[in-house]
Amino acid sequence: MKRRVVVTGVGMVTPLGHDAESTWTALREGRSGVGFIQDFPTDKLRSDVASMVKDYDARAFLSNKEADIYGRVVPFSLGAAIEALRMAGLDHPKAEDEVPRPGGTRLPVDPSRIGCFMSTGQGAVDIFEQQILKSAERGPRAVSPFFIPAVMLNIVSALVSMRYGFMGPSYNIASACATGTHSVATGTLMIEAGEADVMVVGGSEAATRLNTVAGFGNARALGRSIDGDPAKTSRPFDKKRTGFVMGEGAGALVLEAEESALKRGVKPIATIAGFGMTSDGEHLTRPHSEGVGLRLAVERALARAGIGPGDVGYINPHATSTTQGDIAEYAALHEVFGDRLATIPISATKSMLGHLLGGAGGVEAAVTALSLRDQVVHPSINVDELDDAFKLDLVRQERRVDLSYALKVSAGFGGHNCALVLGRA
Incomplete structure (x- = not known):
């Protein structure tokens, strides 16, 4: 076991x-x-x-x-x-x-x-x-x-x-x-x-x-x-x-x-309930245009956690603020969550901290753990007009939530993808 x-x-x-x-x-x-x-x-x-x-x-x-x-x-x-x-x-x-x-x-x-x-x-x-x-x-x-x-x-x-x-x-x-x-x-x-x-x-x-x-x-x-x-x-x-x-x-x-x-x-x-690790196998710097590698990482993390997409109550995305990166990530998440993605609270830590590169995943995983501890999610800032390509519940100010599970995803140059499912302790 x-x-x-x-x-x-x-x-x-x-x-x-x-x-x-x-x-x-x-x-x-x-x-x-x-x-x-x-x-x-x-x-x-x-x-x-x-x-x-x-x-x-x-x-x-x-x-x-x-x-x-x-x-x-x-x-x-x-x-x-x-x-x-x-x-x-x-x-x-x-x-x-x-x-x-x-x-x-x-x-x-x-x-x-x-x-x-x-x-x-x-x-x-x-x-x-x-x-x-x-x-x-x-x-x-x-x-x-x-x-x-x-x-x-x-x-x-x-x-x-x-x-x-x-x-x-x-x-x-x-x-x-x-x-x-x-x-x-x-x-x-x-x-x-x-x-x-x-x-x-x-x-x-x-x-x-x-x-x-x-x-x-x-x-x-x-x-x-x-x-x-x-x-x-x-x-x-x-x-x-x-x-x-x-x-x-x-x-x-x-x-x-x-x-x-x-x-x-x-x-x-x-808790760390599950994780998934994959590669795009396609390009050194550009993410897979359909987000296939990241989608597989999320699916494997959910499977390892023994939960389904409907159990995820919050997503802390990679969300770097690049044109291609945000589109590819959205494609991956939409493949997993479908139209329900528009109802899941999402907030981008990088909107305030910038991109800490190798440090980003550690900070954002810790932030996700604190979200589960306090049952609170932080806002995304600087979203004056949501891109028409995205249908998201982007959190605009601190929000109280009832979370059992949260998803954290990251992607890196080289096509490296990782997803974590964290759970309420």
Whole structure:
């Protein structure tokens, strides 16, 4: 019999808040984290906006030396993971001289049964850029000896495991903008398969640099500020959407076997009832025009959860605000839900946070879990005129709901699709 997986903690570091509750409050209030790019000139770029984390203190859990070595993605990820573990009652770092061993009494769960998939799609882009420039200007001997570990995609999972002495499965899962959601799905699979009792999972990104903005912009994927207002740029499903807004941040969830949570006396926030993972098998950057791969992911998630389309009471979509992406996603969802899709509350987190790339799925899965906990869904903003192609119940202001199950979907460059069904705890 399949083990039941529950969510016992969530954590977030986003442009709207340095923790889960402040981010959740801002989303419910319909606030935007999008602003003009300040770190580099944008006059020759196709986009002038981004959604950035401001005034985050990396030295809260990193030494001065570590804060200089690692890129922005590391403190965001660590902050989200530590918050999620604290909420789950598992924030018990090991002593500096402690040698990790199976068993022990410091943690309420055997550390050899705890793993970590805190993933990133692009890693420390800022450090990579910094060290390449240093080599070009001063020669190869100027490159930091910490360059390679700092830019490894698995650095965050490694640092979380090292901080706590976790000895379960630990690595990075990279699937572009589906990274965080795939990490949740694969972490769930690890617990269901008996490979772990607890998994710290999620996604993170901090890649808003001149060259990444140039690359996405030249691919015609990014939007520009509207009427001089950056907050209006991200507008999923709106008739005048022109592209996504690059964002940064991290979202983490602590997944746990239900019997482990019950044994510890921890009240779950939500359940991970099912997941589906597929590929389009068609194009490197463009989604399948009919959304076939994403549809299959949703159908598999529902089947794994043992529910039908009629049981889903809320959808947190991928909804990037690109012309083709929103159309393909709508096609996939309409194939699954039919005309009932027009009656299911839908709200796009990216309308306020922008697109956190590899971090998006982690944050949005955590947001969906909080929606189930509080029986509230946040609004979508900037939908002045719903595109005629869509018949949707797009939530315009915070709404009280009666949710048993919610759907979270993500898609990434490369044709990677992932769907999660979360349930009320």
